[in-house]
Amino acid sequence: MQEKQNSLSIKNWADDDKPREKMLQKGRLALSDAELIAILIGSGSKKESAVELSKRILSSAGNNLNELGRLSIKQLMGFKGIGEAKAITIAAALEFGRRRRGEEVQKVTKITSSKDAFELLQPLMGELPHEEFWILYLNNSNKVLHREQLSKGGMTGTLVDVRLVMKHALEHSAVGLILAHNHPSGTLKPSRSDKEITKKLKTASGALDIKTLDHLIIAQNSYFSFADEGIL
Incomplete structure (x- = not known):
């Protein structure tokens, strides 16, 4: 059991499977949405890696980032492994993206x-x-x-x-x-x-x-x- 739990730690993954290392080596476009969220939350739980947890969160929103952006902090905290700090980090990142898009369309x-x-x-x-x-x-x-x-x-x-x-x-x-x-x-x-x-x-x-x-x-x-x- 201990061996299984340790295998879920990002430290034990191959470099290609580590989101941070993957971004450094291959660039941000190489990362999936789940991997980007995994970087934000940093870690998962004892039974679930950060990427697997991120996939689950995305799946609940139909794998749609716009739909994910509508989730409240309280709703994000409903996922096991997502506490207040992680929920706020996800919400802040999505809001930042929304504002960036808003600035871009202001050119119209x-x-x-x-x-x-x-x-x-x-x-x-x-x-x-x-x-x-x-x-x-x-x-x-x-x-x-x-x-x-x-x-x-x-x-x-x-x-x-x-x-x-x-x-x-x-x-x-x-x-x-x-x-x-x-x-x-x-x-x-x-x-x-x-x-x-x-x-x-x-x-x-x-x-x-x-x-x-x-x-x-x-x-x-x-x-x-x-x-x-x-x-x-």
Whole structure:
């Protein structure tokens, strides 16, 4: 039994099987997602190596890093061998990656399609466990003047202050708006309230000669565009 436990220690693995050594020798692209997570957590348990534990964690999230990023620290701690420190390390690394992607898409300053808007907003809300409502304020060339989170709600919905949207649109001299909110459930079908708030904002902005160009419902890897579907 002791021999089996010792064999699970990274120190006893062949160099090619050690994630840290593998990264040094072959580069970071040679590592699997599980091996990268194993480096973060450092060790497994007496019955499970760090890589095996990482594979199990990934498997629970469908081997999807975006889905893994939605797990809370408490949920991560539900895996045997993952204490608070390891859970925080995993969550911090995934959040760092999300922010890095967010910085990269900030280079997209001109919106020419619903896909452009999705690429800009997905890192901000695509993986959230709660609903948020965001606004993109555009100039007459469809360049983004400002973006902001208008409201933050629970799993069932969020409140939108129409007057506040118009106030900020005037402050930024915007001539176009793109509305967006996420559905944590993953469904892309617009609800009755989604359609109502779209109509309210379109009517209010139209009275000020500001166009509501689109309303996106954003999920983890996909989106629904009111404009593309012809229901704006």
